[in-house]
Structures are given as C-alpha cells and as structure tokens.
Amino acid sequence: xxxxxxxxxxxxxxxxxxxxxxxxxxxxxxxxxxxxxxxxxxxxxxxxxxxxxxxxxxxxxxxxxxxxxxxxxxxxxxxxxxxxxxxxxxxxxxxxxxxxxxxxxxxxxxxxxxxxxxxxxxxxxxxxxxxxxxxxxxxxxxxxxxxxxxxxxxxxxxxxxxxxxxxxxxxxxxxxxxxxxxxxxxxxxxxxxxxxxxxxxxxxxxxxxxxxxxxxxxxxxxxxxxxxxxxxxxxxxxxxxxxxxxxxxxxxxxxxxxxxxxxxxxxxxxxxxxxxxxxxxxxxxxxxxxxxxxxxxxxxxxxxxxxxxxxxxxxxxxxxxxxxxxxxxxxxxxxxxxxxxxxxxxxxxxxxxxxxxxxxxxxxxxxxxxxxxxxxxxxxxxxxxxxxxxxxxxxxxxxxxxxxxxxxxxxxxxxxxxxxxxxxxxxxxxxxxxxxxxxxxxxxxxxxx
Amino acid sequence: xxxxxxxxxxxxxxxxxxxxxxxxxxxxxxxxxxxxxxxxxxxxxxxxxxxxxxxxxxxxxxxxxxxxxxxxxxxxxxxxxxxxxxxxxxxxxxxxxxxxxxxxxxxxxxxxxxxxxxxxxxxxxxxxxxxxxxxxxxxxxxxxxxxxxxxxxxxxxxxxxxxxxxxxxxxxxxxxxxxxxxxxxxxxxxxxxxxxxxxxxxxxxxxxxxxxxxxxxxxxxxxxxxxxxxxxxxxxxxxxxxxxxxxxxxxxxxxxxxxxxxxxxxxxxxxxxxxxxxxxxxxxxxxxxxxxxxxxxxxxxxxxxxxxxxxxxxxxxxx
Numbered sequence: 008x009x010x011x012x013x014x015x016x017x018x019x020x021x022x023x024x025x026x027x028x029x030x031x032x033x034x035x036x037x038x039x040x041x042x043x044x045x046x047x048x049x050x051x052x053x054x055x056x057x058x059x060x061x062x063x064x065x066x067x068x069x070x071x072x073x074x075x076x077x078x079x080x081x082x083x084x085x086x087x088x089x090x091x092x093x094x095x096x097x098x099x100x101x102x103x104x105x106x107x108x109x110x111x112x113x114x115x116x117x118x119x120x121x122x123x124x125x126x127x128x129x130x131x132x133x134x135x136x137x138x139x140x141x142x143x144x145x146x147x148x149x150x151x152x153x154x155x156x157x158x159x160x161x162x163x164x165x166x167x168x169x170x171x172x173x174x175x176x177x178x179x180x181x182x183x184x185x186x187x188x189x190x191x192x193x194x195x196x197x198x199x200x201x202x203x204x205x206x207x208x209x210x211x212x213x214x215x216x217x218x219x220x221x222x223x224x225x226x227x228x229x230x231x232x233x234x235x236x237x238x239x240x241x242x243x244x245x246x247x248x249x250x251x252x253x254x255x256x257x258x259x260x261x262x263x264x265x266x267x268x269x270x271x272x273x274x275x276x277x278x279x280x281x282x283x284x285x286x287x288x289x290x291x292x293x294x295x296x297x298x299x300x301x302x303x304x305x306x307x308x309x310x311x312x313x314x315x316x317x318x319x320x321x322x323x324x325x326x327x328x329x330x331x332x333x334x335x336x337x338x339x340x341x342x343x344x345x346x347x348x349x350x351x352x353x354x355x356x357x358x359x360x361x362x363x364x365x366x367x368x369x370x371x372x373x374x375x376x377x378x379x380x381x382x383x384x385x386x387x388x389x390x391x392x393x394x395x396x397x398x399x400x401x402x403x404x405x406x407x408x409x410x411x412x413x414x415x416x417x418x419x420x421x422x423x424x425x426x427x428x429x430x431x432x433x434x435x436x437x438x439x440x441x442x443x444x445x446x447x448x449x450x451x452x453x454x455x456x
Numbered sequence: 457x458x459x460x461x462x463x464x465x466x467x468x469x470x471x472x473x474x475x476x477x478x479x480x481x482x483x484x485x486x487x488x489x490x491x492x493x494x495x496x497x498x499x500x501x502x503x504x505x506x507x508x509x510x511x512x513x514x515x516x517x518x519x520x521x522x523x524x525x526x527x528x529x530x531x532x533x534x535x536x537x538x539x540x541x542x543x544x545x546x547x548x549x550x551x552x553x554x555x556x557x558x559x560x561x562x563x564x565x566x567x568x569x570x571x572x573x574x575x576x577x578x579x580x581x582x583x584x585x586x587x588x589x590x591x592x593x594x595x596x597x598x599x600x601x602x603x604x605x606x607x608x609x610x611x612x613x614x615x616x617x618x619x620x621x622x623x624x625x626x627x628x629x630x631x632x633x634x635x636x637x638x639x640x641x642x643x644x645x646x647x648x649x650x651x652x653x654x655x656x657x658x659x660x661x662x663x664x665x666x667x668x669x670x671x672x673x674x675x676x677x678x679x680x681x682x683x684x685x686x687x688x689x690x691x692x693x694x695x696x697x698x699x700x701x702x703x704x705x706x707x708x709x710x711x712x713x714x715x716x717x718x719x720x721x722x723x724x725x726x727x728x729x730x731x732x733x734x735x736x737x738x739x740x741x742x743x744x745x746x747x748x749x750x751x752x753x754x755x756x757x758x759x760x761x762x763x764x765x766x767x768x769x770x771x772x773x774x775x
Binding site: 035036037038102106108109110112113127131132134135136137218226227276277278279280285288290411412413414415418419422425426427449 | 516519520523525526527528529530531532533534608612613614615631632633634635636719720721723734737738739740741743
C-alpha cells in the first residue's frame with residue numbers, strides 16, 4: 008500500500024479533524040425549540056421513588072452559617088441514616104453561587120440536589136427551567152406550609168406553584184451606635200423618618216467624632232435592595248408592577264435627598280465594601296444592613312449597638328422595609344431520587360427547631376411561625392426587632408427581583424448619583440430605559456399570560 | 457517545492473524550472489513509515505489536547521456568539537450577527553473599548569518604562585542588587601487575588617492605610633473604590649506594581665548581555681552615559697523591548713484577577729475581558745452576547761499580534 012501524506016496534507020487533515028471535532032463540540036443549548044424554556048409547573052409524581060443515598064447541598068453560608076449548617080446536616084443524617092448530605096461551599100455570596108449553578112446548568116453536569124437561591128435569582132431559575140416546583144414534595148412529605156411566615160413563603164410563589172422555601176431570610180435593619188447617640192443627646196432609638204435623622208445627623212457628627220453620621224451600604228453590594236426603603240418613603244420606587252417608575256418625581260426626590268446628605272449636608276458617606284464592617288469599626292454612627300449581619304456586628308463592635316425599624320419618608324412612614332435573603336430550591340436536572348432526598352432535607356432544615364437554631368446562629372429571621380425563639384431572644388434580644396419588623400415589610404419591586412441584571416444597573420445608577428454627584432433626574436431616566444429594555448427582551452416573553 | 461513529512465533519504469525531484477509535470481510520489485519505506493508513526497505518537501497527543509482545549513472552545517465560542525442564549529437555559533435562538541450589532545450600537549462599546557485602551561496602554565507603557573528604569577538601577581554594580589532584584593520580581597509571582605485584597609486594604613477610603621496616612625496630614629482619602637475614574641487609576645497602579653518586576657528582570661537580562669566592548673569604545677569616543685543609553689543600549693535592547701511589548705500587551709488585554717477582586721461591579725474598570733465575564737457570569741447571564749464580546753477581544757488580539765510581527769519586528773535591531 009502506498010501512502011501519499013506530505014506535511015501539507017497531514018496538516019490539512021488535522022485541520023479538518025479539529026474543525027469537525029470543534030463543530031461536533033458545539034453542543035450548548037438547543038436551538039430547535041425556539042424561545043427559552045421555563046420550568047414545568049406539572050406536578051412530579053414521587054410515589055414509589057426511593058430517596059438517593061447521597062446528595063450535595065450548595066450553600067454560600069449566608070450570615071456565616073457554615074457551622075450551623077454542618078450541625079443541621081448532622082442532625083438530619085442522624086434522623087435519616089440512609090441519606091448523606093455533602094455541604095459544598097459554592098460561593099462567597101449569592102452571586103457567586105448563582106454563577107456556579109448557572110455554569111453547571113450550561114455544562115449539564117455536577118448539579119447539586121439543594122441550592123441556596125437569593126431573592127433576585129430564583130425567578131431566573133424558574134424562567135430557565137432550572138428548578139422544580141416543590142408542591143408535590145411538600146404534599147408527599149406533609150410539610151406544614153401554613154406554618155411558614157406568609158410574607159416569606161409567598162415570595163417564591165408563581166404560576167400557582169411554590170418554587171422554593173425560605174431559608175436565610177432577612178430584612179434590612181437600622182443599626183446605630185448607642186454611645187454616639189447618647190453623646191449627641193439624642194433619644195435611644197432609631198429615627199422615625201429620614202427627615203428626623205437629617206436633623207439629628209449634624210449633632211451626631213459633631214459629638215461622635217466619627218467620619219460619618221450615616222453610611223449608605225456599599226453599592227457593589229445590594230444598593231437596589233436597601234434604597235427601596237427611601238424610594239418607598241418618598242412615595243416612589245423602582246417599579247410599580249411592571250411599570251418602571253424610577254424616574255418619577257417621588258423617586259427622584261428621594262435620591263436627591265440622599266445625594267444632598269453626602270454632597271450638600273456632608274454628614275453621610277457611601278461604604279466601599281461592607282457597611283456593617285464600617286459601622287462595627289466606628290467609622291459611622293448609623294447604617295442600614297441586613298439582619299443577617301446582626302450577630303457579626305454584635306460580636307465585633309466595641310460599643311453598644313442599637314437596632315430599629317427602617318425610617319420612613321415624607322409620604323410613607325411605615326411599610327417601607329423590603330424582605331430579602333435566600334431560600335432553598337431543587338434543580339430540575341437531577342434524578343427523582345435526588346429530588347426526593349432534597350425535599351426531605353428541605354423539610355428538615357425548615358422545621359421550627361431548625362429555623363430557630365439557624366436564626367440563633369446568624370440573626371436571620373425564623374421562617375416558621377411556631378419556632379420557639381425564647382432561648383434565642385434571651386441571648387440576643389435585638390433579633391426581636393427584626394421579627395417585629397416583619398409585620399411592616401413590603402414585597403420588593405418587580406424591577407429589582409425579576410429583571411436579570413437590574414440590581415447591577417441600579418447599583419451603577421446609584422453610584423453615579425451618590426459617588427459622582429451625577430444629575431439624579433437624567434440618571435434615573437437612563438436607568439428607566441435600560442430596565443424597560445431588559446423587561447421587554449428578557450422577561451415579558453416568558454411571563455404567563 | 458513540497459516538503460516531505462518524514463522522507464529518508466532526502467528526496468530528489470529531478471524537476472527542472474520549466475517542467476510542469478507532477479512531483480514524483482515516493483513509496484514509503486518501512487523506515488519512513490516507522491518514523492512517521494513515531495512522529496504521530498509524539499505529536500498526536502499534543503494536537504489532540506490543543507484541538508480539545510484550545511480550538512474546540514474557540515469554535516464553540518464563535519458559535520455561541522451567534523445565539524441569543526441565557527446562561528443556564530437549555531434553549532437559545534439563533535440571531536446571526538445580532539449580538540455584534542447590539543454591542544457595537546450600544547453605549548457599552550465606546551465605554552468598554554475606551555477603558556480597555558486606557559488600561560492596556562498605561563499598564564503596558566508603565567510596566568515597560570518603569571521596568572527599564574528599575575533594570576538600569578539594578579544593573580549598577582552596587583551592593584544589595586541581588587536582594588533588590590528579588591524584591592522587585594516578587595510581586596509578579598504573587599497571586600493576583602492576594603495582591604488585590606491587600607491593596608484594597610491599603611486603598612480603602614474608610615479604614616485603609618492610605619486613608620490613615622492622609623488623615624494624619626489633614627486630608628480625606630479619595631474615593632478609590634466608589635469613583636469609577638479613581639477605580640481605574642487604582643487598578644492600573646496595582647497592575648503596574650505587580651508586573652513591572654517581570655519587565656525589569658527581562659530588561660536586566662538584556663542589559664547584561666550587551667557587548668561591553670561597544671560601550672567602552674563609545675566611552676573612549678567621549679559619549680556620555682545618556683548618549684550611550686539612547687544610541688547604543690536602547691537600540692540593542694530592541695529585541696527585548698519587542699518581546700516585552702508582545703507579552704505584556706497580551707497579558708494586559710487579558711488582565712482579570714485584579715479587576716475582579718478590586719472592583720467586582722466593574723464600574724469604571726470594565727475592560728473587554730471583564731465585560732465578557734460580567735455579561736455571562738455576572739448578573740445578566742447573556743451568554744451569547746458575552747461570547748460576541750470575547751470574539752471581538754480575540755480579533756483585537758489577533759490583529760495586534762499580526763501587526764506586531766509584520767511591522768514592529770522590522771524595526772527591531774538584532775545584534
């Protein structure tokens with residue numbers, strides 16, 4: 008046999024092979040179905056299914072909860088000796104865990120059985136078809152759904168189905184330095200309104216020696232979340248249902264007031280990394296941070312810490328606190344056996360005793376009405392404020408939680424206003440156009456009629 | 457003339473210039489076949505690795521750039537060049553390309569210029585240069601994540617070292633992290649600090665290989681130090697400069713870790729590669745759009761490399 012293979016031919020052949028391999032590897036998503044998938048709302052039948060022997064639980068350990076998560080897993084395994092739960096640190100925050108989860112979805116491998124999902128991510132998982140409704144599991148496992156705090160469980164309801172259960176749920180809380188307040192001759196309480204705090208702030212700054220009377224939470228964090236408090240107080244918001252209203256007179260007035268507190272009145276600043284750390288370090292006399300930061304602040308602050316409800320504004324003095332934090336969901340791309348074991352784990356970690364233990368370790372709110380919080384409150388009475396505030400919380404604006412990337416766009420707009428003294432009205436007009444673009448392209452086509 | 461793959465002995469085609477006949481095909485001898493299989497055994501594993509881990513993602517990425525695909529979704533829509541049109545017609549393109557240009561030009565220029573100055577200092581025959589050389593080179597081998605975290609602590613306007621020093625002389629710290637322009641300055645400063653050691657060490661090697669007799673001759677002819685540097689050292693260093701230009705340019709265009717750690721939102725620091733990351737893995741999950749940005753970056757890198765090899769290399773003086 009004669010072979011006629013010179014280098015050129017060989018390279019050509021290799022090139023063709025490589026190209027073929029490359030094209031063959033162009034698996035990725037299916038382009039035949041058209042449009043994007045949403046999670047199937049059909050009930051999954053778990054009758055006759057045996058739970059998997061081993062499952063992965065992906066967590067970002069919200070509120071430094073790694074130890075309490077390990078403790079809960081040990082208790083679950085003792086109760087269910089046939090199921091082993093592997094706790095995986097899948098990110099340092101909600102965004103990193105979402106990144107890992109989305110990547111596993113794209114790779115179609117390595118998915119966990121239980122995943123921590125934040126308020127701004129679960130709906131995206133629903134629209135991508137990445138998670139299953141937990142209704143049939145809660146039914147089969149006889150989970151007492153009416154024992155959950157209603158405002159917290161309702162957050163994960165869409166299209167008549169329950170897509171997750173609440174886990175590390177929080178609200179923002181007003182933190183203040185009691186020593187600074189006393190030095191300034193102020194009452195030992197959180198201000199009722201921002202205007203009241205505006206009157207207190209110069210006295211606070213003069214008496215405390217701190218750099219700021221108030222520090223706005225870091226914009227790279229969740230600016231869109233905490234700023235809802237001010238927007239609602241002034242009668243505005245990011246959106247009303249699906250109408251973007253961030254450029255309304257009320258919203259602009261709220262953000263103008265915030266900008267003035269930094270540039271005109273000069274008593275406020277913007278955190279660079281973590282407002283809770285700035286507050287604990289004594290850099291500021293007050294701030295707003297998650298209830299999940301409560302225990303961390305109490306541990307690290309070398310002064311008396313006070314907590315209170317979020318201040319109201321000129322239009323709304325109450326119901327100006329958004330809910331937030333994370334829930335637990337079950338991926339669709341795993342076996343029924345894993346999904347069932349995951350459901351059993353969900354049931355266990357949301358039991359009243361478990362949520363009380365989680366709350367005691369982190370400061371997150373107990374998600375069950377029947378959770379016995381006496382021991383927890385005796386040790387950390389400040390948690391009661393967070394629990395009480397739950398009665399005056401408000402569901403977040405659609406624009407923040409349902410529009411992909413909206414939180415990031417809100418943070419950029421807030422940065423322009425609060426750190427570069429950008430014009431509030433034009434910045435908000437620009438943001439409105441961006442958010443409407445995201446809604447029209449990424450969300451509207453996927454909404455149920 | 458066709459170069460044979462592994463012919464033994466060397467081929468003789470006996471073809472005269474005017475002859476248009478076919479090149480005579482040679483039979484494969486047992487030895488040439490054995491050599492060919494040895495060649496395959498050695499080359500194929502590498503070719504397969506390159507095909508799977510370099511060309512496959514490259515082709516896949518080009519394919520994904522033609523899709524409207526949300527990361528994590530099992531389905532996507534083919535949009536052709538739609539993602540490219542969206543990128544170039546959006547407000548993002550000038551911002552991102554501008555940031556990339558500023559970051560690249562300043563970091564490459566800064567690292568090379570400061571690296572050269574440091575190399576000249578280290579080339580002096582004084583005590584302690586070995587220690588100084590190690591100290592200058594050390595940041596280059598450190599993890600970008602660690603470097604970013606430490607420098608963040610230095611720059612933090614609230615309780616950073618720099619803020620503390622500035623407060624000591626009655627000044628407030630600039631808003632390094634929240635102000636987009638200052639964020640870019642901050643990241644550039646740290647990037648140059650981290651990478652100038654690499655340029656310094658490469659330049660130092662170049663300086664130490666310069667022919668001393670030429671320098672001595674120039675000295676005897678009355679050329680002062682500056683003249684010797686500009687007229688002799690610098691031209692003779694041109695191969696080193698060319699090598700550094702290519703390597704630092706490519707690494708600067710692909711800088712990621714420092715930007716990710718120091719400015720996670722990418723406000724003011726969103727270069728092409730970071731924008732591609734943010735679009736796919738940040739809050740947006742626009743995998744197709746991100747792939748299009750990656751292809752734009754790939755095209756830019758390719759053009760720069762070809763231009764450098766074609767035109768800049770001609771100016772290089774090899775001793």
